[in-house]
Amino acid sequence: MIKPGRPMRGFVGATARKQMIPAQDAGQSDETLLRYAGWRVVLACFLMALFLFGFGLYGHGVYLAELQRLNGWPAALISGASTVSLLLCNIFATFTNELVARLGAKRLVLLGIAALAASTTLLAWATTPWQLYAAFILMSLGWIGMGTVVIATVVSLWFVRRRGLAISLAFTGGSCGGVVVTPLLVFLVEWFGFPAAMLTVTAIMVAVLVPVAVAWIGPPAGGGLAEGQIKDPSPAEMSSATGEISRAKLLRSPAFWTISVPFALALLAQIGFIVHQIALLEPKIGLASAGVAVSIMTFMAIAGRLGLGIFVDRLDPRRVTAVSLVSQAAALLAVLQTDDVSVVLAACAVFGFSIGNIITLPPLIIHREFNAASFVVVMGLSNAVSGTVGALGPGLVGLVRGWRGDYDAVLAVCIGLELLAAAIVVQRGLLRWRPAPVEGRG
Template sequence: MIAATGVDESSLHYRGWRVVLACFLMAFFMFGFGLYGQGVYLAELQRAHGWPGSLVSAASTFSFLLTAILVIFTDDLLARIGLRSLILCGLAALGASTVLLALMQTPWQLYLAYALMSVGWTGMGTVVIATVLNSWFERRRGLALSLAFNGATCGGIVLVPLLLSLTGSIGFRAAMLVATILMVVLVLPVVVGFIGWPAENLRATGGRSGGAAAAPAHSRKTLLASAAFWTMVLPIAIALLAQMGFIIHQVTFLEPLIGRASAGLAVTIMAAMAVVGRLSLGLFVDRLDPRLACAASMTSQAAALFVLLQSTSPVVLLACCAVYGFSIGNMITFPPLIIQREIGSAAFAAAMGLGTSISGIVSAFGPGIVGLARSASGDYTMAFAMCVVLDLVAAGIVLWRPGVRAKLAAL
């Protein structure tokens, strides 16, 4: 049952917008520390301990793969311990992870820190944010998701430069401890004060803390047999594979063409346009067909990459990065919108967890595949052309609509 039915979701007094603020802060610190900050850890841990880059990079890969496994069970955790408890566990795990990163002395502590970070992703990541906002919003669901997930991009834009600045002035250890304290001070009160299931959800489920997220264990098996599920998950996974491949190799591709400073500017422009893209889509997406909008986003990324390969003009290259960035953030906004429309609330958390796991595992291979293609051909032409094809294939798959709705009412 959607709590937003019969309420004015556009009113600033609606409690759901306070939940959006809490989710924004969760995404800000989770993505800031758990994704964008990993480049900082790589450099600083190598400098402080002399550890090879391969050791730290392997820990990152371990963390992403462990996260992909843990998020599958998000719906079970929500049903067993409740929403607020899961988020607080995630916050505690992420805080412990960042403190350990600051204080560690041996490689095994590095892997422990990254394992704790995976627990943080389970409690504060995409699946939980999408699930709680799905329960609070119906008519403005797309805008709520867009605003909350903008916290992820802002985490990269704000938190990483802050860490670098603090590291330069007070050192990496103190910088991580200060940033961790800041996270707890900002996130803990809003989680305790704002986060929870809507009252309608609790009444509909007899007061269980799991609310609408609770679903029988066999729902995952049913999802894997659902055409609606696969025509959403597979194209998103393919598009994210291409996206991750381009993002990781973007600077290496652009630097010989336009120089280091301009390549860095291209990254900044792309990140800023990701925020603009999320906000712009959020204003209209609730009136759009999410599959059509998703296909259009994938096609726009393919077009941007295609033009990127045809030009050496700095203006054109920066413009292509801007167009590409416009759709980057929306790739994690579309899945919950499609799931709610075609699969429904009963198995929402299960579908988000399983879908996020599949797309996370597939997209993790993006940087490696692009790197191999570049090594085999000697430049990025074949590698990025492959990304163009992948985006177009993904756009075609997401437009295929199964003849039977996969609404899992039986669950």
């Protein structure tokens, strides 16, 4: 217990930091104004996500087709490299806290840009398997410097009241990567060939992101708007010696698992469905309509992120998560029950509306339930758990499809995963991290 008369260091530290922050002009620190500098940071993070997801996720289909054609490599070799990249980036995300502390956000972002540019340049000229795998390992390092953990961390330094909207807008760049970067790659490949296309878009990325990162990425003057406007520390925060939870203690925290497990299960179902969507829908509604369904789902993912971002700061993010997961389960149930084209397209629209929010909501829950000093640790470890499990989705769907011979069982499994995730995320009795009280020092 904390002994009477002894200071609670977490509270004193937070108070001292508040007193050290210089007063800012009201107009310059108002998150609701367009001239507020934090919105330029959001734009920078939007552009980072656009190129990262365009190259690092949606571009994999382009690499698969072109490297097969150019080098005669089997699909398993190339897709195996993609899997290695996604698994490594989720494992490396665990250590984002140490990287941010040692390098600072700006240097980490610049290193991420350099790693991604090196990756795409190497892919452009890859003629041997070791070059292929080296390129994808570099791509995983790009995810560490420019990925969701870093974006959420940087944006959170600038926003409190509009944090949900700001993170939603920044992450929307990821969805736009599939709309902008991938089609641009396809267009340039058709006209100039794969190497020239990769080098051209890489040059565009470097020319855009390096000046933006240098100019806009970093904390506000004075150490962070969040420290100046954040609510008073909770009793749990006040009883913490350092304000930062260790990973070992975090792994024993029910609150951590009621965040990580639901989103892991949701991503497992979501990624599995997305990867197999055309193959799943083609027997039901035909290839052309299945392609339309993918387009509708992608558009609704963008609309859902933007739409929810406007209101999410006034809502309970756990309840929003549960509603999103149940709506996706209902959409999959509709796909399972009917072959009607209009119903299937509507169901894909409903499913797509929550796709982006499954990435946006975890940092909002973490911000509400863990103190600011622990955010990067919790976010990094949670992202590692959910991302690694989610990466297994396509394989799980493939196994179930092979076992049963059709996709009906796949849809049933995905529905079950979504509903289980929704049931876990609303367990209110497990919400708060309550660290052990610590002795103050005289």
